[in-house]
Amino acid sequence: MNEYVLNHPLITHKLAILRDENTSTKKFREVVTEIAALLCYEATRDARLEEVEIETPIAKMKTGKVREDNYAVIPILRAGLGMVHGIINVMPNAKVGHIGLYRDEDSYLPVEYYYKVPENIEDKVAMIVDPMLATGGSVLATIDKLKKDGVEHIKFLCIVAAPEGIEVIESHHPDVQIYCAVVDKGLNANKYITPGLGDAGDRIFGTK
Ligand code: PRP
Ligand code: URA
Numbered sequence: 001m002n003e004y005v006l007n008h009p010l011i012t013h014k015l016a017i018l019r020d021e022n023t024s025t026k027k028f029r030e031v032v033t034e035i036a037a038l039l040c041y042e043a044t045r046d047a048r049l050e051e052v053e054i055e056t057p058i059a060k061m062k063t064g065k066v067r068e069d070n071y072a073v074i075p076i077l078r079a080g081l082g083m084v085h086g087i088i089n090v091m092p093n094a095k096v097g098h099i100g101l102y103r104d105e106d107s108y109l110p111v112e113y114y115y116k117v118p119e120n121i122e123d124k125v126a127m128i129v130d131p132m133l134a135t136g137g138s139v140l141a142t143i144d145k146l147k148k149d150g151v152e153h154i155k156f157l158c159i160v161a162a163p164e165g166i167e168v169i170e171s172h173h174p175d176v177q178i179y180c181a182v183v184d185k186g187l188n189a190n191k192y193i194t195p196g197l198g199d200a201g202d203r204i205f206g207t208k
Pocket of ligand 1: 076077078079080101102103104108110130131132133134135136137138139165191199200201202
């Protein structure tokens, strides 16, 4: 199992805000940003440190710094954009690439409309971000695309995951690590996560 679920009272608290249909767009965006930062904190626990020598006001010392530019954050448009600020607040020098996908309303299959990733993506750790993992179709298409570009180290950060989506990633790409805030019950007849939080993109951008 390559999945890590944030298990913390503060996360439950923040999810209660996101799940509440009466939460405003502004508040929704703020909380998505906060949870994204906490997911990033967990997802970089294995980051390698480069030795550096610095001088404190008191003494010289050797310590470590993360090569943030070895990371590429890849939001799946649109909803993934809502997580980018939380991540670059924590890792300001991470590169950002974009993949545009939407889920066709009838087939539920992802349709690609945009793809632009940083140079030398094959040498970076790609952190795909999207608040929702439902059928797994969108993230699967993203992973396939990145692997085709030679990316070897891929992590996926999401807020609400359905067991069906986790299963799809783990069976096709067991090497990809999944970090999520919560795993919900499953998908409803319209392939929405239940209880979930609704349409993440619409709630982040106030489009409905
Ligand atoms: C949502 C969500 C994911 C996808 C998840 O995007 O943000 O990208 O659906 O579903 P899946 O796991 O079944 O592929 P949507 O297609 O609604 O587009 P949007 O972000 O533009 O709203
Ligand atoms: N996309 C969303 O935004 N929400 C879901 O529950 C499923 C897909």
